[in-house]
Amino acid sequence: MSVAEDRHSPAVSAFGQAMRSFTLLRESLVAMIGTGIVVFWASVAIFAPVIAPFTGTEIVVPFAMPGDVAPDGRVFWLGTDALGRDVLSRVIWGSRTVLLYAPLATFAAYALGIVMGVAAGYLRGWVDTALSFVSNAILSFPVMVLYVIIITSVGASALNIVLAVTFASGPGIMRIVRGLVLDLRNREYVAAAQTRGEGAWYIMLIEILPNARGPLIVDVCLRLGYVTITIGALGFLGLGLPPPNPDWGGMVSENRAFATVFPHMVIFPCIAISSFVLGLNLLADGLREISLRD
Amino acid sequence: MLILILRRIGNMLLIMLAVSLVLFLLLEINGDAVAAKVLGAFSTDEQRRLWLAANGYDDPLYTRYFRWLSGFLTGNLGESITFQAPVAEVLWPRLQNTIVLGALTMAVVIPLSLTLGVIAGMRESSVTDRVISIGSVLTTSVPEFATAVFLSAIFVFLLGWLPGTSAMINGFDPVQLILPVAVLVIYDFGYVTRMTRASMAEVMTTNYIRTAILKGLPFRRVITRHALRNALIAPFTVIMLQINWLLSGVIVVEFFFGYKGFGSLLLEASLNQDIFVIEACTMIAVFVAVTTQTLADIGYGFLNPRIRFQ
Numbered sequence: 001m002s003v004a005e006d007r008h009s010p011a012v013s014a015f016g017q018a019m020r021s022f023t024l025l026r027e028s029l030v031a032m033i034g035t036g037i038v039v040f041w042a043s044v045a046i047f048a049p050v051i052a053p054f055t056g057t058e059i060v061v062p063f064a065m066p067g068d069v070a071p072d073g074r075v076f077w078l079g080t081d082a083l084g085r086d087v088l089s090r091v092i093w094g095s096r097t098v099l100l101y102a103p104l105a106t107f108a109a110y111a112l113g114i115v116m117g118v119a120a121g122y123l124r125g126w127v128d129t130a131l132s133f134v135s136n137a138i139l140s141f142p143v144m145v146l147y148v149i150i151i152t153s154v155g156a157s158a159l160n161i162v163l164a165v166t167f168a169s170g171p172g173i174m175r176i177v178r179g180l181v182l183d184l185r186n187r188e189y190v191a192a193a194q195t196r197g198e199g200a201w202y203i204m205l206i207e208i209l210p211n212a213r214g215p216l217i218v219d220v221c222l223r224l225g226y227v228t229i230t231i232g233a234l235g236f237l238g239l240g241l242p243p244p245n246p247d248w249g250g251m252v253s254e255n256r257a258f259a260t261v262f263p264h265m266v267i268f269p270c271i272a273i274s275s276f277v278l279g280l281n282l283l284a285d286g287l288r289e290i291s292l293r294d
Numbered sequence: 295m296l297i298l299i300l301r302r303i304g305n306m307l308l309i310m311l312a313v314s315l316v317l318f319l320l321l322e323i324n325g326d327a328v329a330a331k332v333l334g335a336f337s338t339d340e341q342r343r344l345w346l347a348a349n350g351y352d353d354p355l356y357t358r359y360f361r362w363l364s365g366f367l368t369g370n371l372g373e374s375i376t377f378q379a380p381v382a383e384v385l386w387p388r389l390q391n392t393i394v395l396g397a398l399t400m401a402v403v404i405p406l407s408l409t410l411g412v413i414a415g416m417r418e419s420s421v422t423d424r425v426i427s428i429g430s431v432l433t434t435s436v437p438e439f440a441t442a443v444f445l446s447a448i449f450v451f452l453l454g455w456l457p458g459t460s461a462m463i464n465g466f467d468p469v470q471l472i473l474p475v476a477v478l479v480i481y482d483f484g485y486v487t488r489m490t491r492a493s494m495a496e497v498m499t500t501n502y503i504r505t506a507i508l509k510g511l512p513f514r515r516v517i518t519r520h521a522l523r524n525a526l527i528a529p530f531t532v533i534m535l536q537i538n539w540l541l542s543g544v545i546v547v548e549f550f551f552g553y554k555g556f557g558s559l560l561l562e563a564s565l566n567q568d569i570f571v572i573e574a575c576t577m578i579a580v581f582v583a584v585t586t587q588t589l590a591d592i593g594y595g596f597l598n599p600r601i602r603f604q
Contacts (some may be wrong), residue, residue, distance in 0.1 A: 008438075015405060049318040084374055110528045133309075133312070136309055137309050137313055137316070140309050140578075140580055140581065140583050140587065141313070141538070141580055142542045142579050142580075143539075144542030144543070144545045145541065145542065145545070145579045145580075148545060148560060148564050149320075149564060149576060152567070153320065153321075153567075220508075225435065232437050233438065233439060236437075236439040236546065236549075237545070237546065247427075249437075252440075252443060259443065259446065259447075260446065260450055260458050263443075263446075263447040263451050267444070267447055270437075270439070270443045270444065271440075273440060274435055274436040274437065274440050277435040277437070278432060278435035281431050281434065281435045
């Protein structure tokens with residue numbers, strides 16, 4: 001999957017490309033395990049209404065231990081939390097929160113980072129200087145400091161978390177994209193497009209960007225994992241989504257006071273978030289390995 | 295080289311200035327909001343107006359910014375609202391606690407990750423390499439708060455060996471530092487290990503290493519005398535940049551264990567909108583981050599002869 005050779009060819013259908021990527025993926029055990037974990041959580045999120053025994057917000061019996069039985073005969077496989085909500089159901093419903101907002105925030109950050117990076121790398125000059133300075137200034141913040149300041153001053157909500165992630169990770173993506181574009185901008189097909197009289201944005205987004213996708217796909221997986229950790233950590237600090245929506249970091253924060261006596265309330269959401277991030281990191285690792293091999 | 299250093303320092307000052315401006319505009323552009331935070335929600339308009347006049351908030355914005363900046367440079371950080379004390383008095387003890395935490399973490403992370411990285415990169419794709427690589431992916435995948443939950447479940451709940459909080463109520467107690475340091479180490483060492491491994495693996499494929507092996511030098515000598523010198527240049531930068539990550543991790547870990555440090559102070563101040571504390575903490579965090587980045591750049595230039603002799 002070397003960046004230079006991988007050209008657009010309309011003859012290969014989207015399905016054919018997907019099959020080819022999948023065959024490549026099978027070459028790496030690490031990538032397969034990672035894909036397995038990610039697909040598992042995606043299915044959990046999609047089928048949450050079917051597989052969750054409780055709604056996740058309904059209050060049943062507080063402080064039930066794993067395996068206890070509810071008055072109506074249903075089993076609390078992972079126990080209940082301090083308010084009496086089923087932990088398993090909250091973990092299952094919480095996957096929806098994570099699998100919705102982490103990708104949403106990551107892609108918003110990518111949209112910003114790509115536009116900034118392509119513009120800086122292709123247009124150069126003062127645009128590059130200005131954008132690079134802004135992103136250096138943002139990147140000089142320890143990330144969590146930036147998140148805490150932003151979220152506490154604008155308030156904790158889903159939209160604000162997405163915006164904060166976009167603001168804080170856009171510049172990092174910009175740096176990567178800028179480097180790739182600086183490398184690609186002197187290729188012949190760019191010169192050809194310029195000769196044809198194509199506009200700057202057409203060249204940037206249609207000619208250059210698709211050829212920079214190899215390294216970016218690996219970065220997407222890593223960054224998705226990191227954004228998941230961030231959203232979880234914000235939830236843990238009490239700066240996440242407002243209750244009662246179940247989210248994994250928030251579950252830890254809500255039950256922290258009881259954690260030393262009832263560890264089941266906090267351990268399972270932690271296992272959930274760790275395994276999902278692990279899946280993404282293994283996938284990124286495998287993809288990198290595959291892309292280096294060819 | 296000298297020009298490089300000067301440019302880096304100049305760039306650092308410029309970024310600090312930009313950050314201070316953004317911070318000032320973010321938190322202080324609206325004087326009424328500042329007065330409301332300082333005097334509380336139940337203060338009257340009259341009280342707020344008097345406070346604003348007494349503290350020079352009627353001056354134009356740029357005058358206020360330069361006064362604020364010079365206050366900062368001379369150590370006059372303002373007064374904390376929650377603690378009713380000068381910010382500097384609140385800040386220093388907290389900062390010292392975090393320095394202890396951070397220094398202990400780095401003291402474990404650096405030797406641990408360099409050793410593991412070198413061992414893994416020395417023989418690429420060996421079983422040892424696989425185990426170390428997978429282990430470092432695993433530990434970096436677990437968020438700090440989750441590591442803290444797991445370790446607490448084992449060492450506090452199951453075994454009862456360690457205290458679950460690190461508030462240090464009865465004076466300084468090193469035992470209470472074990473869990474916070476362990477959490478930070480577990481989250482941070484993986485990345486440095488991977489970078490060291492990559493750097494080592496790259497050096498091992500170079501011609502001069504092949505020559506050294508082929509001329510019959512013992513493998514140990516090839517590693518210690520030839521490979522390490524070049525392989526450890528890149529990890530130096532990574533370790534310096536890791537300090538930036540440490541400052542992020544410190545917020546979560548200090549909050550979890552109730553440790554009275556810089557990170558928990560920043561969090562408390564942000565939640566209470568204690569704006570002069572927020573400003574001071576942020577500027578210090580950014581200062582530390584930018585300084586380590588600059589040192590990383592300059593140090594890299596010194597260590598790498600290809601840059602040093604340019």
